[in-house]
Amino acid sequence: MKTFFAVIIVSVLNVLSADKSSQENELKIAIDDADFVGFVIKPVDQDKPRLIVVEVFKGEAEVFYQMQNEIKLDDWEYLLIAKTYKGEITETLYSTTLVQRLSKAEKKILNDIPCYDDAVRMQHQTGTCHSVYIPVCGCDGQTHGNICDLKKKGLVKYRRGVCN
Numbered sequence: 001m002k003t004f005f006a007v008i009i010v011s012v013l014n015v016l017s018a019d020k021s022s023q024e025n026e027l028k029i030a031i032d033d034a035d036f037v038g039f040v041i042k043p044v045d046q047d048k049p050r051l052i053v054v055e056v057f058k059g060e061a062e063v064f065y066q067m068q069n070e071i072k073l074d075d076w077e078y079l080l081i082a083k084t085y086k087g088e089i090t091e092t093l094y095s096t097t098l099v100q101r102l103s104k105a106e107k108k109i110l111n112d113i114p115c116y117d118d119a120v121r122m123q124h125q126t127g128t129c130h131s132v133y134i135p136v137c138g139c140d141g142q143t144h145g146n147i148c149d150l151k152k153k154g155l156v157k158y159r160r161g162v163c164n
Contacts, residue, residue: 024105027081030094031113035059035084039077039099051080051089055159057113060147061087076100079110113157115139121154137163 031037036059040051053061054077061084079102081094102110116139129148136144139157144150150158 024109027094027106027109030081031058031109033083034081034093036061036089037081037110037113038079040080041077053160055157057110057157059084060151079106115157116154117156118154120151120156124148124151124154135162136160 037057038053038059038061039055040053042051077099079094079097079099080089081092082089083091083093097106129146129152132146134146136147136150136158137160138144138150138153138155140153140155141163143162144153144155144158147158
């Protein structure tokens with residue numbers, strides 16, 4: 001009888017492990033295909049269907065306007081992986097997940113997204129940045145005056161506000 005239960009437990013653990021691995025692969029594929037990967041909130045008291053970007057892992061945006069209220073959020077932070085066009089979400093590529101519920105493996109995948117991209121630096125090299133101070137904390141651990149200043153250095157991951 002003990003052997004029977006041990007076989008069942010091992011089988012269940014194997015299925016759970018396979019599901020987790022499959023979910024991690026799905027996350028990696030979605031990140032590769034996405035224009036935007038980041039943490040967002042939708043303030044509950046807002047009339048417009050907009051999402052405020054809190055942290056960016058890939059892509060760029062300050063605010064997204066949702067297509068026909070596609071995503072239902074509250075004041076909590078959520079992971080959003082999406083295709084975008086001119087500030088609008090055109091398609092979500094991975095189930096929108098409450099940040100607090102991300103597994104260690106999912107957080108590691110997000111943290112493994114590179115901090116620096118030379119193509120971004122080259123794209124933002126010419127031109128001047130506005131002088132409006134809207135601080136962002138870059139993945140380099142430094143506070144930058146605004147997103148433009150950050151992009152000129154080739155940094156692609158950041159969080160709104162000053163670094164701690």
